[in-house]
Amino acid sequence: MKCFHILLLVVVTTLRPILAHSSKVNNTNTIRCLEKERRALLDIKGNLVDTHGRLSSWGDQENKRDCCKWKGVHCHNQSNHVTQLDLVYYLLRGKISTSLLELQHIRYLDLSENDFEYAPVPEFIGSLTKLRYLKLSNSNFSGPIPHQIGNLVSLEYLDLSRNDLKGGIPKQFGNLSNLINLNVNENNLSGDIHELMSNLFGPIEKKLENLDLSMNGISGLFPNMSRFSSLSTLDLHGNQLSGPIREDYLRLPNLTSLELSSNRIIGPVPDLSVSSSLEYLYLSNNMFNGTLTQSIARLSQLLELDLSKNKFLEVDFSRDWTPDFILEYLDLSFCKLGKYFPTWLKTQTELLFIDISGTGISDTISSWFGSIPSTLMYLNASNNQMHGSFPNFSFSSGHPLLPYLGSYRRVLDLSRNKISGSVNFLCDITDWQLLDLSDxxxxxxxxxxxxxxxxxxxVNLANNHLSGEIPYSFGSLSALTLLHLRNNSLSGGLPTSMRNCTSLEMIDVGDNRLTGKIPAWIGDSFSEVRILILSSNGFHGSMPLNLCRLANLQILDISSNKMSGAIPECLQDFIAMTEKQNPYPFWGPKETFPVTQMLENAYLMWKGKEVRYINYVGLVKLIDFSNNELVGKIPSNVTKLVGLVGLNISRNNLVGPIPSDTGDLQFLNFLDLSRNRLSGSIPSSLCDLSHLGLLDLSYNNLSGRIPLSNQGLTFDESTFEGNVGLRGLPLNKSCPGDKSHQGPNSRVDGSDVETGDEFEDARFITDGFYIPLGLGFVVGFWGIFGTILLNKTFRYVFFESWNTINDLVFVKTELTKARLRRYFQNQ
Incomplete structure (x- = not known):
């Protein structure tokens, strides 16, 4: 018997690994998914459009029957119930099926970054009572926030934000006693902030740590937030909050981040020293005023401080003031810092980002830049009155990228100051990404x-006193997209190495001393260029045909050079100019990084004046060939460029007629063909250009009657002077066959005389005409006017309207009288 037990023990010991392996194999083949929940998930899939096949693992096939293995689905280890559904960034479309209700054990639901085509948030989600995490952000939901979400008493995280939800927050949200995070930013919530916050009254106040209602349309006086005692982050930026902030309204001892930027808040910056853990403080773009109190110095944990665009706020501390914080990010742009550099900035040895632009500093630049922190990655001190030579200094060789820097590295903007000296210091760092030393x-x-x-x-070095040639090493700047060198004293030509700068989108080298021919390789190498400005230099020769390969070109300015030859016949190849107005700014959607506005500009000759266009340069489509030595005719295909808003080919030697279909340029606002040798008549289609604000056809050889209708009536004689063959208004010359115009009752040689198109022929009026006319006037006048006099309401409305009409009629009458007076005087 003893031997049997020993034998049995040996057998069991031997078989144990095999049995264990067999059990493991069986477990792997076991379908854990509950059939009811599997079918619900398949129904959910059936109501969605899965263009990218993200739900391809969901199915009825034998190898796909276990829903616990489906992508985005997670099941409980013991009960096998579906507890998580994570479909973020699946790029799905369609609607959410009510079969979601079958997943009663689900705790985590993330449907964000999909497209539910502006459907309302399903009310039945409020029945998933075990939900702790619900994220529906950036999924194109619309309509009101369903109050049924207030039934989710276990909910800890709720994100309904990047949607189109309207109205306010339901009062049932006050029951969400476990809610820690509430994010409804970037929607269309509206109404008074006090009413909205009153709906968050109740159990929710105890645990709520993160509240984000930013980028909505919420208005009203700033509310008392102190009752949310656990609040750690508060973001209300991008709304319409107004009024001052009372001191006791932000008594939040656990607050680490406060974002109130872009509202209408007035008054002093409140004392926030009770929030001793505050790390991030953003109050920019408001109307704070007064002097920032030194209590801010007690925020020893502060890392990022943004008070920018509060033009009435003074941040002018005593010269011996020393704060307790060590900042990484500081933006004081367009605040009042006073004349001198703030000495306390020298204590900020860890700064990575600093913006003190437009703060009124008129100190010597060396007073602070000599001790600039080596950690600095972004520096903007533009729009001040700093003077003196730029000191020697060095940045660190690199630093980890920060969220507010996006993909950018090293940035230096000292534009619009009075800084002198050389720019050799640029050579000390090779990881520059943006340089603006202009003006x-x-x-x-x-x-x-x-x-x-x-x-x-x-690179923007415009409006300085730089000389010499454009460096050959510019050809190594393969990432260069914008190059501004205008208004210096640069000489030579464009270096051939620059043909390697294939990423260029804007080139402005106007108003220098550059010479030579315009390189033909520009059309081959700069396929991305949108703005090309070569004006006011010494370029000569004919325009290279290769320029027509710049299909993306929106602005071409070669004015005030010594160009000769004919205008190329291939202008219609400027495809971007053949398209109607682009509704977006030149550089597309705004980048997250605070790029200086100076880089998004172009200097253009507009209506006789040099104008700087900022930000919306992309709305300007312009050709300027003026003040050269061009010959030949105006190419007829210029009228194919229907997106043009400006065309200037004045002061050349052009001949031939004005293209007859110039009226096709319906967006044209500025047309200058003056001081050429153009001949023929003025196309009547010019009068159909309703946007045309400036027209100059003077000093040519044009002839015939000036067409006068619509927009043509708005131009004076200066538009047409210097054309000896032109006749008619507004010039002092009548056309052959025109009758004399001396007044409505004038007679010449005893015959009736017409008084022009503005008057009807009055010869049919006799004495018998006036009798019924008078009777009709009396009856009609007192029938209407008598009623008005007897009725107070009618009387008030009538005389208010009459005043308005009278003003309009007076203006119109005076304009007509002035035009007629000038016409008769000219005959």
């Missing part, structure tokens, strides 16, 4: 040290 007094040559500047995208 200063920098002089000397641009150093030829750009061979290793692989990340440099934007």
């Amino acid at each position: 200063n007094l920098f002089s000397g040559q641009i150093p030829d040290c750009f061979a290793n500047f692989e990340m440099l995208r934007h």
Whole structure:
């Protein structure tokens, strides 16, 4: 018997690994998914459009029957109930099926970053009572927030934000006693903030830590937020909140982040020292005023401070003031910092980002830049009155990217100051990404040290006193998209190496001393260029035909050079100019990084004046060939460029007629063909250009009657002067066959005389005409006017309207009288 037990023990010991393996194999083949929930999930899939096949693992096939293995589905280890459905970024469309209700054990539901085509948030979600995490952000939901969500008493995280939800927050939300995070940003919520916050009264106050209602249309006086005692982050930016913030309204001891930017808040910045853990404070773009109190110094944990665009706020502390915080991010742009550099900035040795633009500093630049922190990645000190030579300094060689820097690296903007000296300091760092030193007094040559500047995208050195040639090493700037060098004293030509700068979208080298021919390779290498400005230089020769390969070109300015030859016949190849207005700014949607506005501009000759277009340069489509030595005719296909808003080919030697279908340029606002040798008549289609604000056809050889209708009536004689063959209004010359115009009762040689198109022929009026006319006037006048006099309401409305009509009639009458007076005087 003893031997049997020993034998049995040996057998069991031997078989145990095999049995265990067999059990494991059986477990792997076991379908854990509950059939009822599997069918519900398949019905959910059936109501969705899965263009990208993200739900391809969901199915009825044998190898796809276990829903617990489906992508985005998670089941409980023991009960096998579906507890999580995570479909974020699945790019699904369609609607949410009511079969979702079969998943009664679900705790985590994320349907964000899909497209539910502006359907309302399903009310039945409020029946999934075990939900703890619900995220429906950026999924194109619309309509009101369903109050049934207030039934989800276990909910800890709710994100309904990037949607189109309207109205307010349901009062049932006050029952969400476990809610820690509430995010409804970037919707269309509206109404008074006090009413909205009153719906968050109740158990929700105890645990709520993160509240984000930013980027909505919420208005009203700033509310008392102190009752949310656990609040850690509060974001109300991008609304219409107004009034001052009372001191006791932000007594939040656990607050770490406060974002109130872009509202209408007035009054002093409140004392926030009770929030001793505050790390992020954003109050920009409001109407705070007074002087920032030194209590801010007690926020020892503060890392990021943004008070920008509060133009009435003074941040002018005593010179010996020293804060307790060490900042990484500081934006004080367009606040009042006073004349001198704030000495307390020297204590901020960890700064990565600083913007002190437009703050009124008129100090010497070396007073602070000599001790600039080596960690600095972004520096904007533009729009001040800083002067003196730029000191030697060095940035660190690199730093981890920060969220507010996006994909950018090194940025320096010192534009619109009075800084002098050379720009050789640029050579000390190779990871520049944006350089703006425009509108200063920098002089000397641009150093030829750009061979290793692989990340440099934007360069603006315009409006300085720089001389010498454009550096050959610019050809190594493969990432360069914007190059502004206008209004310096640069000489030579465009270096051939620049044909390697294939990412360029804007080139402005106007108003320099550049010479030579315009390189033909521009049309081959710069396929992305949208703005090309070569004006006011010494370029000569004919325009290369290769320029027509710049299909994306929106602005072409070669004015005030010595160009000769004919205008190319291939203008219709400027495809971007053949398209109607682009509703977006030139550089497309705004980048998240605070790029200086100076880079998004172009200097253009507009209606005789140099104008700087900022931000919306992309709405301008313009050709300027003026003040050259061009010959030949105006190419007829210029009228194919129907997106043009400006065309200037004045001051050349052009001949031939004005293209007859110039009226096709329906967006044209500015047309200058003056001081050429154009001949023939003025096309009547010009009068159909309703947007045309300036027209100059003066000093040509045009002839015939000036067409006068519609927009043509708005131009005066200066538009047409210097054309000896032109006749008619508004010139002092009548056309052959025109009758004399001396007044409505004038007679010449005893015959009736017409008085022009503005008057009806009055010869049919006799004495018998006036009798019925008088009787009709008396009856009609007192029938209407008598009723008005007897009725107070009618009387008030009538005389208010009459005043308005009278003003309009007076203006119109005076304009007509002035026009007729000038016409008769000219005969």
